Amino acid sequence: MxxxxxxxxxxxxxxxxxxxxxxxxxxxxxxxxxxxxxxxxxxxxxxxxxxxxxxxxxxxxxxxxxxxxxxxxxxxxxxxxxxxxxxxxxxxxxxxxxxxxxxxxxxxxxxxxxxxxxxxxxxxxxxxxxxxxxxxxxxxxxxxxxxxxxxxxxxxxxxxxxxxxxxxxxxxxxxxxxxxxxxxxxxxxxxxxxxxxxxxxxxxxxxxxxxxxxxxxxxxxxxxxxxxxxxxxxxxxxxxxxxxxxxxxxxxxxxxxxxxxxxGGKAANIVFDDAAMDQAVEGIVNGIFFNQGQVCCAGSRLLVQESVADDVVRRLKRRLQALRVGDPLDKNTDVGAINSAAQLARITELAEVGVAEGATRWSPECTLPKNGFWFAPTVFTGVSQSHRIAQEEIFGPVLSVLTFRTPQEAVAKANNTPYGLSAGIWTEKGSRILWMADQLRAGVVWANTFNRFDPTSPFGxxxxxxxxxxxxxxxxxxxxxxxxxxxxxxxxxxxxxx
Amino acid sequence: MSGSVAKSQAREILEVTSPTNSSIRSWLHGLPGVDQVGCEARATGLATRSIKTSSKAWGIDLAISMIDLTTLEGADTPGKVRGLCAKGAAPDPSDPSTPPVAAICVYNDMVEVARAALHGTGIHVAAVATAFPSGRASMTVKLADTSDAVAAGADEVDMVIDRGAFLAGDYRKVFDQIAATKEVCARPGDRPDAHLKVILETGELVTYDNVRRASWLAMLAGADFIKTSTGKIAPAATMPVTLIMLQAVRDWRELTGSMVGVKPAGGIRTSKDALRYLVMVSEIAGDDWLDPQWFRFGASSLLGDLLLQRQKQRLGVYSGADYVTID
The missing domain is CATH 3.40.605.10 (Aldehyde Dehydrogenase; Chain A, domain 1)
Known part of the structure; x- marks a missing residue:
């Protein structure tokens, strides 16, 4: 309490x-x-x-x-x-x-x-x-x-x-x-x-x-x-x-x-070891828990550089404990309800697949309302590129965490999907942002931000x-x-x- | 933590036998950067929390109990200081259930007056020292200034860092000055040491990366509290700056196990602002910091608005400025 x-x-x-x-x-x-x-x-x-x-x-x-x-x-x-x-x-x-x-x-x-x-x-x-x-x-x-x-x-x-x-x-x-x-x-x-x-x-x-x-x-x-x-x-x-x-x-x-x-999409949100960590964690949260993750451009795959992976996951879990899940009409609610029973069933099924595939599932402590369609914010660690939860669009508040070693590997993994809607890059190095944006096969590439929309900016x-x-x-x-x-x-x- | 313990802890953290400019620099510059846009967006997001009814009443009382009620004017007189102390001890004469403030903050020549006026109230006396507000004086003068405050019985010392040295990259100098001031805050025997609050003057450090580095540098040198501003420079405390300092004390506790307090000072004038800061304390640093021992507001006019809002909660109607004493 x-x-x-x-x-x-x-x-x-x-x-x-x-x-x-x-x-x-x-x-x-x-x-x-x-x-x-x-x-x-x-x-x-x-x-x-x-x-x-x-x-x-x-x-x-x-x-x-x-x-x-x-x-x-x-x-x-x-x-x-x-x-x-x-x-x-x-x-x-x-x-x-x-x-x-x-x-x-x-x-x-x-x-x-x-x-x-x-x-x-x-x-x-x-x-x-x-x-x-x-x-x-x-x-x-x-x-x-x-x-x-x-x-x-x-x-x-x-x-x-x-x-x-x-x-x-x-x-x-x-x-x-x-x-x-x-x-x-x-x-x-x-x-x-x-x-x-x-x-x-x-x-x-x-x-x-x-x-x-x-x-x-x-x-x-x-x-x-x-x-x-x-x-x-x-x-x-x-x-x-x-x-x-x-x-x-x-x-x-x-x-x-x-x-x-x-x-659809299965966007990679790519965090390098030199990123502004506190803001990157906010970006990860915004990327996958904004609108309960029911976003075609959601950052549903977190690709984090292996050297900082433990630190990022620890910070992320700490942050998720402050998320407030519940009554969507309450002005202090951060995560609301899943839109339909059918969508909830789909999310539930894929999350179970993640566990069966051997990934580690984690959710913050939160009390979900009895009625309605609810799914707690969920993070899977130990996810491999070959897992279904790393390949298929879940369209829910479920994040798959993968690691990479070099920028080249990050690009290869990010592009290794039939989708190509969006991607995120987190680094303090401007030249790397430009290089990555050029390599990523995604319609929108966000740098040090995520899920930002503006009518003047083309999306697709x-x-x-x-x-x-x-x-x-x-x-x-x-x-x-x-x-x-x-x-x-x-x-x-x-x-x-x- | 005494000055010498802080120094030995610093040696351990930096993994050196004696902190050098380059060892401090590589440590501070190894901290993750701060993305300005993201940091400000987070602060703005937290400001949209809607605090109502019972949680608002609780927050207002907590905020009152966290105030360092401050007068730092050339025109300060014993009469003015005594008046402020009376107000701090019983902020709302019409409602004795109103909590007292945490401390009265004055220049160090007013410490004795404040101490006498606050005798038996439990309210601390905080003194600004080290050539406040600019900090532009020799170390001898700064330490003498601090000794005066400590000798006069100040419970807390609010020192300023040498922003010039910090901006020139002379981190070792800033570290040494804080550590030396910390040592002067010690009192012999059983008498408690004066708590050291370190003012970063973030309005002069300008970038958020600097704020983060200065926060860690101050904690490394033994600060009991890190404080945003003197109140003499604009901008004073802001939400994003305080957010970075709260992240710093949170991460410092994870590293060392010990807690450091945070004090935004200047520019916080309304109850709404104060509640927003409390939300930020709760969601960034955690509820352990929701205590006057670990979080303070450096303010003068804020108290009046908190009292007005408190009266509104109690009576159901707004009274007006004339129903709150001016000091």
């Missing part, structure tokens, strides 16, 4: 109104699904049901795509960049004004600590809208087209499918660049975390965004499949598992649809972590038609329907 007990400091739930049921957001209004199915979304910290959410079928997806096509042709496509920018700025401002509402709702639906939704997810989501709003009237200067020529053209209707780990932030990463470049959107949030997307739909109404520019269809894998396979979608943007990503790539192969994928993967970039100038490219063909490409189907 510690001397300094922090009394509970819960954020108030009263700031957000959750409806008992939600329709689909199509053509600027909430509508009932054609076939009328619904599913429940849970608070993973308590397993209480938060709301009934509509299950969109193929007919609903079709309706949403038609609404998006209509908005693209009649309003959003012809609109000047300056005018589009005004709408996006307005959305960004409203998100900031309603930030507390969004933060509480995100924490309730996702299980992440309120301090993360309040200080990371929601502010960065708003920042993405602000950043991309600024691009809307400057696309001809983005460097994709020759100087003096017209702005590059949008693709048209974009289908976007996002994961449950950062529900609103991933929505922002998808919708903000799509709107800024002049596309219209049909977005499917994850089935376990649809609520902030539905609140965002209300923000679109509040901002008077023209109907059909943003459409939100809720549902599980079948809804996503209907969106991917819909013939009048010009592009699919997907963030999620590598398995599903590969399926999407196969499904749209041979069609005119474009695709960008942001998939190498190898099986996906393709295409999100954020920054590079991220615009995924939503622009840069070939020489005129931008009149429309499918015959909708072309004739108006």
């Amino acid at each position: 510690s001397k300094f007990e922090y009394a509970p400091a819960p954020e108030s739930r009263a700031v957000v109104d959750i409806a008992s049921s939600y329709g689909l957001f199509i053509g600027g209004e909430f509508v009932e699904p054609a076939e009328g199915g619904s599913f429940k979304t849970l608070n993973p910290a308590t397993e209480e049901s938060l709301a009934d959410v509509s299950q969109a079928g193929a007919a609903d997806v079709d309706r949403a795509v038609r609404a998006a096509r209509r908005a693209y042709q009649r309003v959003w496509g012809p609109m000047s960049g300056t005018e589009r920018g005004k709408y996006i700025f307005r959305i960004a401002r409203i998100m900031q004004e309603r930030a507390r509402e969004f933060a509480v709702l995100e924490t309730l639906d996702n299980g992440k600590p309120i301090k993360e939704s309040r200080d990371v997810d929601i502010p960065i989501a708003a920042a993405h809208f602000f950043y991309h709003a600024g691009w809307a009237d400057k696309l001809e200067y983005a460097g994709f087209t020759p100087a003096g020529s017209a702005a590059p053209k949008p693709l048209g209707v974009v289908g976007q499918i996002i994961p449950w780990n950062f529900p609103l932030l991933m929505l922002a990463w998808k919708i903000a660049p799509a709107l800024a470049t002049g596309n219209t959107v049909v977005l499917k949030p994850a089935e376990t975390t649809p609520l902030t997307a539905l609140l965002f739909a209300q923000v679109c109404q509040q901002a008077d965004l023209p109907p059909g520019v943003v459409n939100i269809v809720t549902g599980a894998g079948e809804t996503g499949r209907a969106l991917v396979e819909h013939p009048d979608v010009d592009k699919i943007a997907f963030t999620g598992s590598t398995g599903v990503g590969k399926g999407i790539a196969r499904s749209i192969a041979g069609t005119r649809k474009r695709l960008s994928l942001e998939l 993967g190498y190898k099986e972590s996906g393709y295409g970039r999100e954020g920054g100038r590079h991220g615009l490219e995924a939503y622009l038609r840069l070939d020489s063909a005129p931008s009149t490409a429309r499918s015959t189907r909708t072309g004739g329907s108006h």
